[in-house]
Amino acid sequence: MxxxxxxxxxxxxxxxxxxxxxxxxxxxxxxxxxxxIIGPNGAGKTTLFNCITGFLRPTSGSIVYRGAVELTGRKPxxxxxxxxxxxxxxxxxxxxxxxxxxxxIGGLRRKEFSYSITDMLIHTPVFRARExxxxxxxxxxxxxxxxxxxxxxxxxxxxxGERKLLELARGLITRPQLLLLDExxxxxxxxxxxxxxxxxxxxxEQSINVILIEHDMRFxxxxxxxxxxxxxxKKLAEGLPDDIKKNKAVIEAYLGTR
Amino acid sequence: xxxxxxxxxLFTTYVLPAVWTxxxxxxxxxxxxxxxxxxxxxxxxxxxTVITRRRGLRRPHGLLRARLESSxxxxxxxxxxxxxxxxxxxxxxxxxxxxxxxxxxxxxxxxGLNLLVGDLGLLNLxxxxxxxxxxxxxAILAARFGISFWIALAAGGxxxxxxxxxxxxxxxxxxxxxxxIATLGFGEIVRIVFNNWDSLTNGPNGIxxxxxxxxxxxxxxxxxxxxxxxxxxxxLQVYVLVRIKQCRxxxxxxxxxxxxxxxxxxxxxxxxVKTVYFMLSAFFGGVxxxxxxxxxxxxSPDSFTFIESVYVLAMVIxxxxxxxxxxxxxxxxxxxxxELLRGFVVYRMLIFALLLITMMLFRPEGLLxxxx
Numbered sequence: 001m002x003x004x005x006x007x008x009x010x011x012x013x014x015x016x017x018x019x020x021x022x023x024x025x026x027x028x029x030x031x032x033x034x035x036x037i038i039g040p041n042g043a044g045k046t047t048l049f050n051c052i053t054g055f056l057r058p059t060s061g062s063i064v065y066r067g068a069v070e071l072t073g074r075k076p077x078x079x080x081x082x083x084x085x086x087x088x089x090x091x092x093x094x095x096x097x098x099x100x101x102x103x104x105i106g107g108l109r110r111k112e113f114s115y116s117i118t119d120m121l122i123h124t125p126v127f128r129a130r131e132x133x134x135x136x137x138x139x140x141x142x143x144x145x146x147x148x149x150x151x152x153x154x155x156x157x158x159x160x161g162e163r164k165l166l167e168l169a170r171g172l173i174t175r176p177q178l179l180l181l182d183e184x185x186x187x188x189x190x191x192x193x194x195x196x197x198x199x200x201x202x203x204x205e206q207s208i209n210v211i212l213i214e215h216d217m218r219f220x221x222x223x224x225x226x227x228x229x230x231x232x233x234k235k236l237a238e239g240l241p242d243d244i245k246k247n248k249a250v251i252e253a254y255l256g257t258r
Numbered sequence: 259x260x261x262x263x264x265x266x267x268l269f270t271t272y273v274l275p276a277v278w279t280x281x282x283x284x285x286x287x288x289x290x291x292x293x294x295x296x297x298x299x300x301x302x303x304x305x306x307t308v309i310t311r312r313r314g315l316r317r318p319h320g321l322l323r324a325r326l327e328s329s330x331x332x333x334x335x336x337x338x339x340x341x342x343x344x345x346x347x348x349x350x351x352x353x354x355x356x357x358x359x360x361x362x363x364x365x366x367x368x369x370g371l372n373l374l375v376g377d378l379g380l381l382n383l384x385x386x387x388x389x390x391x392x393x394x395x396x397a398i399l400a401a402r403f404g405i406s407f408w409i410a411l412a413a414g415g416x417x418x419x420x421x422x423x424x425x426x427x428x429x430x431x432x433x434x435x436x437x438x439i440a441t442l443g444f445g446e447i448v449r450i451v452f453n454n455w456d457s458l459t460n461g462p463n464g465i466x467x468x469x470x471x472x473x474x475x476x477x478x479x480x481x482x483x484x485x486x487x488x489x490x491x492x493x494l495q496v497y498v499l500v501r502i503k504q505c506r507x508x509x510x511x512x513x514x515x516x517x518x519x520x521x522x523x524x525x526x527x528x529x530x531v532k533t534v535y536f537m538l539s540a541f542f543g544g545v546x547x548x549x550x551x552x553x554x555x556x557x558s559p560d561s562f563t564f565i566e567s568v569y570v571l572a573m574v575i576x577x578x579x580x581x582x583x584x585x586x587x588x589x590x591x592x593x594x595x596x597e598l599l600r601g602f603v604v605y606r607m608l609i610f611a612l613l614l615i616t617m618m619l620f621r622p623e624g625l626l627x628x629x630x
Contacts (some may be wrong), residue, residue: 053523076522086523094516105513108506109525120505121498127505174524 004031005067006178006209012051012061021047022058023233029178029226034200034210036224038217038244040253043230045213046089049180053086054079065178081109085171086180089213091163095156099147099166102155103138106170141169144202146195161192168199179203181212185219197222217245229253274620276300281613282598336583340493347485355485357597362488363550364589368573369495369582370542373535375571376580377508379515380430380532381438383567384445388418388540390452390562392547397465397557398458407471411548418544419537421448426536430529445567452559464558471552488549495542499582511535576617578624587625 009027013020022044029035037045050056052063054076063071071079094102107113113134119127142148145165150158155166164184171179184200185193193216200210200223214220220227221241229236229244231253237244244250280296346358367389374380392414399405399413429440452459459465470478471487479487502508510531513521521528551557569592577588599609617625 055519075527076519077525077527080523080525088519092517092520092523094513094520097512097516101509101512105509105521106524108509114506120507121501123501123504170520170524 006031008064010062012058012063014047014051014056014058020233025235027228029209029211031209032207033226034204034224036220036227037211037213037230038220038227039230044233045230046182049086049182052180053084080174083175083177085174085176087167087171087182087184089182091167093155093163093167097155099153099155100138100151102166103141103170103173104134107134107137107173110175137173141172145169145199161188164188176208178209181210183213185214185216193219270620272300282595343489347482355482357593359485359488359553361590361593362492363546364570364573364593365492365586366495366542366546367570368585368589369499370539371570372574372585373539375574377511377515378532378535383438383442385543385570386562386567387445387448388422388543389547389550390448391418391421392544393551393557394452394459396548396551397468401465401468407552411545414548415541415544418540422537422540426533430532430536445564449559449562462559464556466556468551468555468557470555484553491545491549496582576624578626581626584624584626
């Protein structure tokens with residue numbers, strides 16, 4: 001059953017005590033789309049990401065991936081195995097590990113880079129070849145995000161913007177089909193933002209679907225082709241970037257009513 | 259690049275190791291020879307610093323530099339230590355041989371525990387239980403049922419692993435302190451079972467007449483040949499551990515220690531990896547326990563008290579968590595040091611404690627640990 005929908009989120013609700021963090025949210029993302037989720041602080045954007053990636057279990061509703069796989073109730077690593085990767089708003093890197101290793105760890109679960117216990121114990125040619133291939137791919141991806149020169153630095157030594165790019169590179173090596181980016185542009189300087197827009201554009205060309213949470217409307221208009229607005233856990237509006245910019249309800253949610 | 263080192267670096271790099279050496283040497287050598295040893299140490303470090311700088315390596319920090327890992331100097335050091343370890347049993351008298359064997363046992367334990375504490379950052383305060391389970395498995399199988407050493411060896415490791423699985427399933431969901439408390443409880447439960455299950459373990463009297471290991475052509479191993487057997491196991495264990503570190507599986511552990519959420523998001527089943535590490539760690543403990551029982555020819559609950567768990571943990575922390583060579587050095591130091599301090603009966607534990615505290619103040623990352 002492939003009608004071009006990558007992810008269909010249907011009637012998702014989640015309660016934290018008495019607070020409805022998400023209230024019957026329904027979102028669909030079609031193949032090849034860059035979907036952007038916007039909304040004021042506390043609107044439930046990150047909570048939605050946590051539901052999709054298994055860090056939270058929604059109280060009700062369903063999240064279906066590629067028309068066949070139910071994602072609710074699964075563990076994060078199982079969801080990752082389906083080709084879904086997310087970045088975290090406040091970064092989740094392996095801080096005391098080199099930049100190169102950060103990316104390599106991302107690729108460890110891929111079949112092309114696996115080897116048996118014997119391979120690992122006596123370092124057979126298979127082991128060496130796979131390790132080299134993994135290292136090579138990590139190097140390629142670091143070059144892609146513009147961090148090639150810093151591969152031996154510790155991840156913790158990078159600037160904030162560089163860390164975000166590193167997290168992206170680590171995600172790409174998992175060969176995701178769906179990429180969830182939680183505020184990728186926050187804290188980036190203009191040059192880094194341009195770099196990020198370019199990278200996301202190229203990611204899209206590789207037919208990887210992207211969902212991102214963002215505040216910067218200019219950045220959003222540059223890359224998103226569909227926008228969903230959340231407010232107080234409810235879907236307030238959705239549409240093309242230009243329509244959303246003119247939407248009265250959205251403007252009120254951000255700026256307040258007179 | 260020559261820059262003027264700070265006073266703190268000067269102190270931790272040169273002065274502290276020298277003073278430390280003097281402090282260790284003082285009780286056994288007296289004042290003048292201890293001073294000589296300290297000066298010798300100081301000279302050695304200065305030469306080492308100059309050489310490594312010339313070669314363009316990073317400046318060594320503290321006693322030795324963990325960054326040198328996998329470099330040529332380290333490979334030479336490993337070969338040297340290995341040669342010394344192989345030669346040692348031939349040169350030592352029976353008392354020293356005993357101490358040396360003891361060092362090897364504790365190396366096995368500290369390396370096993372390091373898999374959890376160092377590599378995964380999970381605190382296990384009941385590690386000695388697995389040592390005890392291995393020892394008792396062998397004692398019961400061999401002394402009661404006459405099962406051969408080599409089969410019992412596998413059984414001892416397996417028994418420890420199985421028990422670790424039982425404890426791992428509920429406790430690995432816990433975090434930090436809670437896991438430490440749960441393992442501490444487990445350690446005590448195991449010891450109390452040894453103490454009270456008279457029909458199986460003979461209670462506080464322990465099990466006697468535990469046979470020595472037996473090898474064709476050599477016969478029963480004792481004294482020097484036994485030490486060589488343990489040495490073989492240590493070498494094998496180090497080999498396996500180094501390989502694990504270099505492979506996928508070792509990187510899973512690093513990832514989990516550094517960031518569990520991110521590990522899950524790149525597809526690592528963190529719970530499964532932790533469980534396997536727990537079992538592997540217990541396996542090494544169990545094997546060490548079998549060897550221990552076959553050396554003592556006797557097991558009793560007294561050998562597996564909580565303080566032993568702490569002792570092994572101290573070795574891991576003193577040596578440098580996560581660093582294989584460091585942990586081995588930690589085991590060596592903590593076994594040999596109290597022996598050297600024997601001459602100072604009254605002050606022995608005091609000096610020992612002082613040295614540990616000094617170490618933790620100035621090198622909290624351990625002797626060979628990496629700076630966090």
